[in-house]
Amino acid sequence: MKKLLWLCAGLLLCAAGPAEDLRVSRGAGGAVASEEETAARVGIEILKKGGNATDAAVAVSFALAVTWPEAGNLGGGGFWLSRDPSGKVLVVDYREVAPREARRDLYIRPNARGIVPSAAEGPLATGVPGTVAGLALAHRRGGRLRWRDLLEPAIRLARDGFVMTENTSASIAWNRERLLRDPETARIFLPGGAAPAPGSTFRQPDLAATLTAIRDRGEDGFYRGSVARSIEEGQRRTGGLISRGDLARYEAKTRPPVRFRFENAEVLTTPAPSSGPALAEMVLLTNLVGPDKLRPRDASSAHWAVEIEKRAYRDRNRYLGDPAFGGVRQNLFTDVTRLRAIAASIRPDRATATKDLRGAESDKPSTTHFSIVDSAGGAVSVTTTLNDSFGNARVAPGLGFLWNDEMDDFATRPGQKNMYGLVQGKVNAVAPGKRMLSAMCPIIVVSGGRVAFVWGTPGGSTIPTTNYQLLLGTLLRHETLEAAVAAPRFHQQDLPDTVQYERGRFEPDWTEGLRRLGHTVVERENSIYNSGLIGRVHGIARNPDGSWTAVADPRRSGAGLVVRPADASPVVRPAGANPVVRPAGANPVVRPADAGPVVRPTP
Ligand code: DON
Numbered sequence: 001m002k003k004l005l006w007l008c009a010g011l012l013l014c015a016a017g018p019a020e021d022l023r024v025s026r027g028a029g030g031a032v033a034s035e036e037e038t039a040a041r042v043g044i045e046i047l048k049k050g051g052n053a054t055d056a057a058v059a060v061s062f063a064l065a066v067t068w069p070e071a072g073n074l075g076g077g078g079f080w081l082s083r084d085p086s087g088k089v090l091v092v093d094y095r096e097v098a099p100r101e102a103r104r105d106l107y108i109r110p111n112a113r114g115i116v117p118s119a120a121e122g123p124l125a126t127g128v129p130g131t132v133a134g135l136a137l138a139h140r141r142g143g144r145l146r147w148r149d150l151l152e153p154a155i156r157l158a159r160d161g162f163v164m165t166e167n168t169s170a171s172i173a174w175n176r177e178r179l180l181r182d183p184e185t186a187r188i189f190l191p192g193g194a195a196p197a198p199g200s201t202f203r204q205p206d207l208a209a210t211l212t213a214i215r216d217r218g219e220d221g222f223y224r225g226s227v228a229r230s231i232e233e234g235q236r237r238t239g240g241l242i243s244r245g246d247l248a249r250y251e252a253k254t255r256p257p258v259r260f261r262f263e264n265a266e267v268l269t270t271p272a273p274s275s276g277p278a279l280a281e282m283v284l285l286t287n288l289v290g291p292d293k294l295r296p297r298d299a300s301s302a303h304w305a306v307e308i309e310k311r312a313y314r315d316r317n318r319y320l321g322d323p324a325f326g327g328v329r330q331n332l333f334t335d336v337t338r339l340r341a342i343a344a345s346i347r348p349d350r351a352t353a354t355k356d357l358r359g360a361e362s363d364k365p366s367t368t369h370f371s372i373v374d375s376a377g378g379a380v381s382v383t384t385t386l387n388d389s390f391g392n393a394r395v396a397p398g399l400g401f402l403w404n405d406e407m408d409d410f411a412t413r414p415g416q417k418n419m420y421g422l423v424q425g426k427v428n429a430v431a432p433g434k435r436m437l438s439a440m441c442p443i444i445v446v447s448g449g450r451v452a453f454v455w456g457t458p459g460g461s462t463i464p465t466t467n468y469q470l471l472l473g474t475l476l477r478h479e480t481l482e483a484a485v486a487a488p489r490f491h492q493q494d495l496p497d498t499v500q501y502e503r504g505r506f507e508p509d510w511t512e513g514l515r516r517l518g519h520t521v522v523e524r525e526n527s528i529y530n531s532g533l534i535g536r537v538h539g540i541a542r543n544p545d546g547s548w549t550a551v552a553d554p555r556r557s558g559a560g561l562v563v564r565p566a567d568a569s570p571v572v573r574p575a576g577a578n579p580v581v582r583p584a585g586a587n588p589v590v591r592p593a594d595a596g597p598v599v600r601p602t603p
Contacts, residue, residue, distance in 0.1 A: 044561050171366075
């Protein structure tokens with residue numbers, strides 16, 4: 001019955017949407033899947049002009065900062081994962097860092113007025129932003145078009161305005177109360193006290209000026225000069241810590257990717273300070289307990305997945321953080337001897353309580369993920385965030401961009417839960433210049449030497465578990481990407497010791513089956529942002545004929561768009577791009593036979 005309701009809701013959503021189905025499209029000349037349609041169309045235009053996936057990703061990212069203020073950003077950070085047509089992989093970590101004046105006890109010690117500052121809102125919740133530096137670095141490494149040409153669409157959308165969509169208007173309206181707290185933010189996003197109406201033209205001249213400085217001076221247009229001076233001045237006035245020195249010192253970093261094999265494919269994702277290693281542990285544990293146990297979509301397979309998620313999350317909360325600081329142990333996540341012992345601790349017939357696991361030390365908010373491929377087979381997978389929806393719900397005065405509230409991703413004090421209910425260890429304590437641990441982990445799957453899938457998701461702490469369940473769906477169960485994205489999700493993160501599941505998506509025999517095994521099973525909290533759902537995956541799959549299917553998660557509006565052959569730029573397809581024979585019912589590109597070696601250690 002519940003499944004039927006979900007299906008009806010999906011049909012209604014589609015029926016209410018525009019005539020063109022934006023959620024799933026197929027085409028050969030490249031593809032873009034993103035949560036926001038206007039920005040996705042910017043990516044398609046760049047591909048059509050002969051830009052590669054990197055160019056399109058840079059342009060989409062800047063466009064999202066204009067059209068999707070909930071999570072697109074200049075004042076936040078993220079993780080970039082790309083693979084060029086020759087197979088070269090690039091990870092850019094552009095996570096925010098703590099300002100130099102941030103001390104370990106920042107959120108413990110009361111201030112002069114006797115108040116303990118918040119890491120989740122207010123002036124001290126903001127980390128030094130990384131987005132502009134990250135995109136500049138990614139462009140230097142792999143872009144083909146000129147930087148300024150990639151900024152132009154965003155500048156136009158901010159300066160001349162864009163036609164407000166229902167999606168963005170609703171997102172602003174949902175966050176009205178928070179956005180009203182700061183007068184300048186309210187002036188921009190709530191003119192006359194209400195969210196701009198769908199169909200109206202929404203202009204952001206301050207943001208256009210900031211983007212223009214970035215267009216003309218590259219990252220220096222943001223981290224140095226007049227924008228940096230305005231940032232420092234605004235921070236001083238409002239009680240923030242970010243100085244020009246912090247901005248000038250900010251550095252996006254390239255990092256080796258996390259690579260592991262699952263079924264007949266190689267999975268690429270991002271390392272610490274993201275949560276790719278925890279995802280690797282989930283998959284390697286799956287291989288060790290026997291993937292067949294996780295193949296069905298039933299309570300018994302969910303039990304194995306939950307027990308695996310719990311153990312990988314325990315390691316994440318304890319051993320991951322900024323690798324430039326002490327205590328990070330990424331090698332543990334792929335250490336097979338250790339993982340064997342962990343796999344052996346999973347009981348087939350009973351849940352293991354969090355308190356009984358050795359070595360003990362938690363979606364309302366918003367992030368956004370987009371996936372892009374070009375006609376030559378290059379792929380980019382980017383997850384980017386301000387943390388909470390609209391971040392700190394405060395714009396940088398005069399500059400029109402929203403500040404993040406990412407400091408809450410640190411372990412702010414021992415035992416303290418963050419906004420996702422996560423209880424994290426001292427390895428992720430606050431320190432000057434340190435990156436806070438992130439759950440983000442964008443994905444690229446390679447099969448037969450070519451990109452088979454690109455995807456990722458927002459969802460705070462549920463990001464690694466959503467990505468894990470997508471890997472089980474596509475690679476183990478051979479579902480199409482659409483089916484794997486649409487399938488119901490659940491989540492376990494060690495603490496709290498519960499299995500959260502998507503509201504209205506599971507039959508009673510599933511929940512009862514897990515309860516009988518000793519799990520505490522709870523419906524996902526129904527917040528205004530997520531309606532009790534988990535994650536929003538925007539991804540692309542390669543079809544047997546080498547064309548692409550772009551998929552937007554039906555959980556919320558989004559766009560999966562493709563370049564149709566008639567539109568395509570004259571990019572030459574590499575030789576040997578042969579279609580793969582598709583086993584009946586299987587996903588298009590990864591064959592079940594000949595599973596590769598169980599573990600390929602992270603470099
Ligand atoms: O980096 C993190 O783990 C969080 N700041 C991500 C926040 C998020 O995904 C919110 N999205 N719905």
